[in-house]
């Protein structure tokens with residue numbers, strides 16, 4: 448980024464809101480539930496939700512409105528509101544544990560926070576200002592440099608095979624892959640900075656703190672799915688297969704290679720590593 452765009456990015460960051468746990472105001476659902484008539488209940492729910500949305504037309508934007516319920520194990524960034532939301536559901540193991548060591552929490556929940564934050568500054572985030580209004584704050588030069596760098600990631604992820612003969616779509620998943628790569632980097636910097644004055648570094652199960660961080664990144668994306676589901680997601684999901692969310696971003700990241708002494712060109716240390724941020 449050039450200097451002027453960097454200033455705009457900092458201004459946007461200063462206006463970004465962090466909503467954590469649960470909303471200040473809980474949403475209520477006032478419609479009749481008929482235990483004997485599913486269709487009537489479904490129609491009543493739809494009518495209620497339609498009126499709820501219509502009532503917002505012409506009113507000021509509700510900046511505190513959540514798009515996820517508190518027990519949801521997920522998180523999001525919304526460009527039109529310039530806020531990140533981390534429901535209580537994701538703030539539990541394996542993502543976060545008050546009893547877990549700093550590198551473990553940062554490799555897991557920290558990576559998610561870094562991921563969401565980055566969405567405010569990617570190709571989509573560049574189109575919304577600090578207030579969430581549709582306003583491009585990137586220059587043409589910045590956008591060109593960004594695209595040049597992202598082409599590397601389109602190729603990298605497009606070469607991954609989810610199942611024999613089923614490739615990951617490098618373009619479809621680009622935004623999420625950028626966020627995964629930057630999320631790992633931001634979380635790693637945050638973990639190192641939190642531990643920089645630590646009187647003693649802690650080993651766990653023979654793993655040093657850097658290794659604990661990276662194991663934690665891998666741990667949160669442990670997933671079991673059927674081949675059919677993996678195939679469906681490869682064609683529709685903007686997120687890469689969990690295996691590549693981990694291996695894709697860590698094989699680009701020099702600190703990972705150092706932590707596990709991976710040789711240049713080995714599967715987890717790409718010779719032509721991609722960096723966007």
Ligand SMILES: [Zn+2]
Pocket residue numbers: 562563566623626
């Ligand atoms: Zn994302």
